[in-house]
Amino acid sequence: MPAMASRSGTRRRSMNEINMVPFIDVMLVLLIIFMVTAPMLTPSSVNLPSVGKGTKMPKTRADVIVDKDGGIRFKADGNERTVPLQNLGSTARNWLKDQPEDTPVLISADKNVSYDSVMKAMSALQAAGIPRVALAVKSGG
Numbered sequence: 001m002p003a004m005a006s007r008s009g010t011r012r013r014s015m016n017e018i019n020m021v022p023f024i025d026v027m028l029v030l031l032i033i034f035m036v037t038a039p040m041l042t043p044s045s046v047n048l049p050s051v052g053k054g055t056k057m058p059k060t061r062a063d064v065i066v067d068k069d070g071g072i073r074f075k076a077d078g079n080e081r082t083v084p085l086q087n088l089g090s091t092a093r094n095w096l097k098d099q100p101e102d103t104p105v106l107i108s109a110d111k112n113v114s115y116d117s118v119m120k121a122m123s124a125l126q127a128a129g130i131p132r133v134a135l136a137v138k139s140g141g
Helices: 021-040 085-096 115-127
Strands: 062-066 072-076 079-082 105-109 133-135
Touching (some): 072 085
Parallel strands (some): 062 105
16 A cells, blocks of 8 residues: 555646636626716816915906806996896907907906806807906905
């Protein structure tokens, strides 16, 4: 009787496959998490910070004021009136006819106003060919 029996027929094989089941499980869980949380996000309004130093306001300017509810008011030469978005560009262009060439139009908006409302006002002014459109900011420092 031999002292040790040899096991020549039971050699271990190296595993050269990757088990994909745990990877697929993790991906499905992440997909479900993103699908559930995505509708809960509200990207419509951003609280903008104030700036450290702002430049001095020009003496002659027109102000476009965007209200919290998205309404637009045009203020120039001490007169202020509510203007629909469709007429904002033509109103500003008519006012700029009698002003110096480098007169700016400043957009003033509350920091809780949706970014979309401010961009629509800026886009309407630029589409009307207003050369200088700027955003009014509050000095914070």
